[in-house]
Amino acid sequence: MTGAMDGHAEDSGRVYQASGDQHISEHHHHYGEEAAARGGPDSVRRPAVGRPPVVLRDRYEVLERLRAGRSGELYVLYGMGGCGKTAVAYTFFQLATNECGRVGLWVSASDRSSLRAGMLAVAADRGAENGELLAARNGLRPAADLVWQYLDRSTDPWLLVLDNADEPEIFRDGSWLRTSPRGTVVVTTRRSATRWWPGAELQHIDVLPREDAARVLRDLAPHSGTHDEANQIAERLGRLPLALTLAGGFLSQQVLDPWTMETYRRRLEEDEGFDLIDQGADALSLEDPRHLVRLTWQLTLDSFESRGLPEAAALLRLLSRFAPEPLPLSLLNREEVSSALPRARCEIALRALLDQSLTELVDVGVRCTQSHGVLLNSVAAATPPEMVPGLDGTAVRLLEATVPTVVDAGPYDPMNRLLVPHTLVLLRRGSDLPTVTTALVVAVRLCTALHRTGDYLSAWETAQTAADLGERRLGKDHRLVLAARSRAGRALFRLGRYNEAELLLSRIREAQERLFGADDPDTLDTCHGLQLVLGNLGRREEAVSLLRSTVAGRQRALGSAHPLTLRSRSSLLVLLSAPEIRAEEDGALLALPSECIQHLGLDHTVTLGACHNHAWALFGLGRFDEAEQEIRLVVEAYQRRFGPDYPNLLSAQQLLSRILAARGDVNAGIEIMREVTAKRERSLGVDHPFTVASRQLLGAFRSGQ
Template identity: 70%
Template sequence: MDGRAEDGGRVYQSSRDQHISEYHYHGSDELGLSGPDSVRHPAVGRAPVVLRDRAEVLDRLRASVSAGDGGHAFVLHGMGGCGKTAVAYAVFHFATETRGCVGLWVNASERASLRSGMLAVAADRGATDGELLAARNGLRPGADLVWEHLNRPPEPWLLVLDNADDPEILRDGSWLRTSPRGIVVVTTRRAAARWWPGAELQHIGVLPREDAARVLCDLAPQSGTFKQAAEIADRLGRLPLALTLAGGFLSHQVLDPWTMDAYRRHLEEGERVELIDQGADILSNEDPRHLVGRTWQLTLDAFEAHGLPEAVTLLRLLARFASEPLPLSLLNRPEISGTLPRARTEMALRALLDQSLTELVDVGVRCVQTHGVLLDSVASATPSESLTALSSTASRLLDASIPELPDAGPEDPQLRLLGPHAIAMLRRGATPSTMADLVGIATRLATALHRTGDYLSAWETAHSAAELSEQALGVEHRLVLAARSRAGRALFRLGRYSEAEPLLRQVRGVQEQLFGADDPDTLESSHGLQLVLGNLGKRAEALSLLRATITGRRSALGPAHPLTLRSQASLLTMLSASELETEENSALLSLSADCERHLGPDHTITLGARHNHAWALYVLGRFHEADEEIRLVSDMYERRFGLDYPIALSAQQLHARIHHRLGHFEAAVDLMDDVVARRANSLGADHPFTAASRKVLAELKEHGRPAP
């Protein structure tokens, strides 16, 4: 009686003869010996209070259930957290409660849970213990057993295969089939049609704004207004999982309840992923799919396990950018090799698309777009040792996508798309040296946007770049001042003269004090300021500043430099006839020829000089020469920039004036009518340029052909 057993050991005592047989099963639960507690009830963490939107998908699925339309398989696909399971739950409830179908729910996220769940379905449908034991022991195919019983009458059924994010599991055992007796609904992140032959694919995306706001109001009706809920929904990218967690947080605060306004402020000020996940039910199991900070980590872990770390790297690189559409061309550059081999980028991107971690969008430019909450989640989980290389690569990719020397041209939709990404990279923060690089890139982007006539995007980019970099670099940093100067130039073109003048005066004053009056940056601000002053009617100050700018640029850059020639060309538009006829200024009338000799006939500054030369000829009363010059300039502008480009409209306005002076009264009024309409359409009815054009039109009509 001294025998002792420890851990898993056993002691046997017997008297007389005994024959003991003991059987042991060794191994994991891969064969599915333990099944789910139920396949008749959906295994969902938190059923939606009310399912918002999804009307089109639900109508299609409900119609199929109502018609007893067996033999169909529907695949609900979309990114993690978008509510695929909630849609499946709603269909399941409709089928069982309204149509009297047998509802069967299987967790298909892993091989073991799928197998055990499907064998439980077979048991529910009448499989005997012997049949199930044979299937579990590998003596007969499990999938064949399940579908043999699903094909038997009498009741119609609905089978949901939830979280089937690894279609290979379904394919390996041929678990996904169809039957005339019922309908199969699959929820998955895998979007590629090749995984689901014969199935009808239904995309589940984020919610429309109003429905997203209603989700928050459903969950936390006392926390705020519909308008406040809509603002939070926008901050959360209208992702159903994030909305559910946010609503849960707001509705469960007891000691210190939050309002929706307070929640929105905390989203803007802090780490929104951590804040959102505080809405999870602390008493429930920590299913990664129910937390935005972890729901996508499952897929990233699978990439690593399957030997595709480049997909993880690419997603972390995308997390350095904004959640706005990102041009595909940016990712197809040699600079991407700083973090992953360029040859592997295509495969990595396809993997992300297949797992619904990003999507292709066409906004006039082929782009990828990734949800903001997903990007925040990935960014917060990115190892710190990888951040420097990722940020550097993102910066170089953005830099390479912007013209080195931006030139005037028609509006470029790709440039506009880059603005939010430059700002997002600055907002994420960086070392001072990296921040300086980013400010320089953002300012060059703003310059490029400005020169394509997209003045609002130019202002937003330059203004945001200056604001976001001040703390790291200081308000007197050369690049911060350059960004502010560029913002001032854009304000002028937007017609906001009262804001542009003090900003450019202040920037120019600091630049002159720090760098000197003839510094290129100071002179650039001076050129911009004189344009504002001239349009405000401060001619004497504008003319004095322009002359000083020309002198400074001649000294600093040389007489043939494009910027020197541009400032000289501006002088042509500010001088009266008597001033143009003086010996000192008469040489300006040959400036366009000088520009053509130094820069070429098609250079933008050469065209601008010819445009201003036509104005000078008009002021001098040499209308036939002016008409010939402006015709050539207008034709070139139209070919290069289009009719709505600002300087093209300016040329047309001058042409209308010249028409009138030549006695072509009807042509002048018709042309000016068109200019007014186009300026009102592109700049707005209240823009100073539009107002000036309306004034010219009124003058042309008032001083039309005299009565006979």
């Protein structure tokens, strides 16, 4: 890898960067484990850096050191935010892929969920199968081991960049950070302590020297002033590449009333906001990017106002209420945005932010906008307090309008994960109780959506985090807090953690009955989930008793034709014995599928579930022909709607194998169970109770041949 470089490093080995039409995007996220799983990246083969740097200056020594390294090495590029660490990694990535024939892999390591999703995407790139990935996503097999297994097996040499690793502790959970003889790992981070990076070669990336910082401004705005004036601005901005890029972009975009560098410098001197560099930053250097970037974007927003485009400033303030994660563009294209800025002007406002490098477009399977975390934090801090409640209200209403009120089962939808971090950040820092309450409503809906698409681990993590955040603001006995914890218990059951689920759901049921009554819909929802746990723990009598009371309660509270009532009634078809089913309401329970079709329609999810359970009851009654005919229709419907690995489909296929074996076609039953067992091992893990049951059934079929 070669490239024309005109700078070098001396003494301590620090090197510096500047560029021509320079655009440096570093994304730094500062929030804890409240962040839920986001959707996986659309690609790990292309660096997610927005606009790449056009010219790389004074990083020659770093690049030479990286180029000279051998496979199996780990390099850590560290320095303060905005100094160009990502730009160095990007340039090395291009050299490695274009000149050295390596496979380039780029992962955002800004938080636990981004790292996990990105690394699993790397495993997929290197050949991991869908079932293995599903098991890793659900926490049922070691995700890091799976990723590094496929990296170690790679037939092609590779370069893996872990970008924005500002929380290095997340690497220790599962030992995500490793080395391999098949490739090289490069990490960009703010954290420089050697204890975080054992065995790594560390390289400091500093701010720009004065001359090169001035050159950035001159490259971007060549006609705005002299080199000496550029030097003064560069010093005033702390020689931070990100701040210089925004300043140069501001100067270059002025048309009607062009600013000179002298005007810009004078505004910097006069702007009262510049005093904020010292306030609240006692422990930080004067080059702290939070303050310097804040100055720069504020000048840009002032220019929006003066040019008759206040909507751009309004949109950026609205974006600052969300998390620094990809935000679906469709969310901004809703009528609810009109309370912050006219919907018809949202398009031009977004284009203005893109032009000024205040946000960027990213594609993670869904078209999104994403803004720098430091920028958003700065905008949020500078927003007038009287505007905050209105902006929070708009943000949460946009989320509420995007998530369906009634969530149906379906295949994986990346939108769900994308919305989670934005909902949680509003739940965590919402300015008033209405915002917090609505955010918790949305969070519970998202938990339900994640659960019903089979993403049980994300559902559990989101529900648990939402409940903890909601409890701090609303109290532990708030209805929505209890509903979120109930969803967490339902997800624990699906993850095979029966004892934990039983303890949690029992506690929540007791609280809901005490606070809201036994026939309250939330109480009954928890009861329905708890009876599933009890049944799978072998406590059938308790489960039957609880389910009967749930059915009766839902009939009183919701009516006999309500989908939730019909769902609970259909569960009786699985729990009751054959004699109990015959005696149940003079056989009316066996007519439940027809009742569901009448009230809900043939393709409704509850109708399909009732037909599935009805086939099980027919099997228990020895009516094998009818059972086989019905379950085959269910299998076909599940495959069409949910895909080949959906949990309910595997359950239906397992029932079909039982029926075939009971009719004497054991070989057909074995063939189906072999596939079901293999899929459950990949998606749920070998020790999940569902997997164990499938493996035992397969063994029974084989031993009975």
